[in-house]
Structures are given as C-alpha cells and as structure tokens.
Amino acid sequence: MKAVPATISPYPDGPLIVRGDVELVAADGTPISARRRTVALCRCGLSTIKPFCDGTHKAAGFRAE
C-alpha cells in the first residue's frame, strides 16, 4: 500500500492532530507505539499520558495564542 503523507494540524487551543504514515520516536530513539491511525499529541505540557493528549488542557484553560 502506498504511504500516506503525514499531516500535523494544531487544533485551536488543543492538541496537535497527526494523520498519515508517521513514526513516533522518543529522544533516545526508542519507538513510541501509536495505537490508532489518528493521534493527538499534547501541546499544553500537562497530559498524564505524554506525548499523547488526555484532554487536560481543557480544565487548565490552555490557550494556544
């Protein structure tokens, strides 16, 4: 199957939504397993499941701008 180019979309006051073929790798090179086709990456720094978003930005009143 042909690879789908990845897109990374910052959602307003929310996470980065990542779609398409992409490899997530920790700073030390360890692969991070993405358990779904579309993932949300934490942008507020407060998630308890980083690098993924857990919705905490809403309670924290995170603003992207």
Add this chain to the structure above:
Amino acid sequence: MNPTLSAPATATTFTARGPLSAALLDMLTGAADDDIVALAERAVGEADDVLRDDDVQLSLFVLYASAYGSVAELDPRLEWDPRLIAGRCVLERAFEAALREVVRVDPLPECSQGAVASALFALTSADAGPSLSRHLAKKATREQALEFLIQRSIYTLREADPHSWAIPRLQGRAKAALVEIQADEYGGGRPDRVHAEIFAKALRGAGLDDRYGGYVDAVPAITLCALNTMSMFGLNRRLAGAIVGHLAAFEMTSSIPNRLYGDGLRRLGFDDDVTDYFDEHVEADAVHEQIAARDLAGALAEDQPQLLPDIMFGAAACLTVDGYVGAHLLEAWERGESSLRTPEAVA
C-alpha cells in the same frame, strides 16, 4: 480466537414492565399479536414522565433492539412491520417532545466551524454537576463499581452503533470525520480492539455477565432512556443534527472522566482487563473530541446551517440525560441503596 468475538451471545428476553412492553415482547418473539398503536398511545398518555417511565422506555429499547439486531430472540421478519413502526412513531413523538421540554439550549453560536466547536467546548466544560467519575475515583465501594459497570453495559456493549446510523445521512467532510471516529471505535481493523469488545472483557474481568442485554432487567428506565435518546436521534434522519451533537458532547465529556474511572477501579483492586477499557478511552477520546467538535459538528453546521439548532440540542440532550443517569446513581448510593432494580445482580 475468542468465540465471543465471532458469535456474541445475547441474554434471553426481558421481563415486561407494563402492558405495552409485554405486548411487544410477545409479538417480537412470536407469542401473540396485539394492537400496538393503541397500547403505545395509552402508555404515553398514562406516563407521568416519559423519560423515566419503565413501560415506555423498555418498549423503545426493545423496538430499537429489533432494528440493531442486538437481541437474537426478536424475530427479524418483524423489523419493518408497519404496526411496530407506527407504535414506535407514537412513542418517539412523546419521547422527543419530553426531551425538548427539559433540555435547555443556549443561544446559538455563529454558523462557522470554529464558533460551533468553541460553543460545544464551552457547553461541555460548564457541565460540572455532582460527578460520578470523582465518586468512582475516590469513594465508591466495590459493589458500587460493579453497579456502574452494569449500568454502562446497556450502551457500551454496543458502543458506537447508535452514531453509525448517521454515516449514510452525512456527506463530504462531516461524513469523513464521523467515519474517522467510528473506525477507531470499531478497533481500526483489530477485532480485539473494538471498544465494545474491550468493555465485554472488562465485564468478564469483573466477574459480570458479558452477554448483550444481560442486565436490562437490572437497570432503571432512565438508563434505558440514555441509550434510547441516541437510538432515536440516530435512526431518524430528520434528527441527523441531533445525533452529531450528541456524539460531540459524549466524546467531549469522556477522556477526563475515564481517567478517573480507571483510577477508581485500580484503587478497588480490579486488574488490567477491567481498566483497559477506561485507559483506552483517555487517549482515544482526546482525539475523538477534537474531530467531533470541529471536523464533524463544526463542518456540518457550516455545510448545512439549518441543522445547527439540532446539533446544539443533541449536545445538550446528551449532557442532560447522562446527567440524570449519574444523579440517579449518586442519589441511590447517598441513601445507602442500590442503583439497580435488582440489587442481587452484584451480590
């Protein structure tokens, strides 16, 4: 392969809660035949509160189960029987009117993707009543946790199905967004990751019955009402906006509560088979809520502005009815009682 994945078992049929549900169960299992429309008219006429009326809500549940095919004992040849459809219409008219009466809808946002998404996030974050998830996290007993799983089983063993009815009713970007969410709900191609299957594993892990409908007799009308709300929105294309709004609100009030549910179940000593479902939803619904608010509800409002009032109504209806269910559980527990009609289900 786990046999329950290929041939899910269902519980045998349920105990009637009045003349209408008795007649429907008889008719759908080939036992007898009655004037369903007249009985439906009488049932809604006599109900003090349609949302909490046992006969009305069980009857709607059974009629919708016939459409889903979720209960094998219901005769599939009667799925489109005109008498049953006419009876369902009588119930739905009263049910929708009752929902529209109690659900408060804020002034509508501007019909743009961003404004609708912001309005939905504001609506769902303002929904901070007494919290079932905080109770589960910190205080609930083991019996209360089991009751919670039983109450959830009515919808969650068929998780995502009510919203899937909307797929052929949508077009373009709203359809793509709904399918993106639902594909993840259905495991992204992995049968063992279908959310309903992960929940069935949680029930088994907690020593509970994982057959669909196994606990229908145990739950009150308001729990059936929560599923019936989504089934009615999903099965009637005139309510396509409402089912989209419902899904958005459901996803947007999920990731943080599910973290608390998982914490509470761990505190009570349940293992990974039970907590997997809740942990999965922390991550999954943080994705889904973004797609649902913006790409699904927001895009639909832009593309079909006439649906905006129902998008916001559906979202508010989700919060209202799920709030009633949560209040029922917390109030019963506060009184030192079971939230179930049959407390022995967790004994």
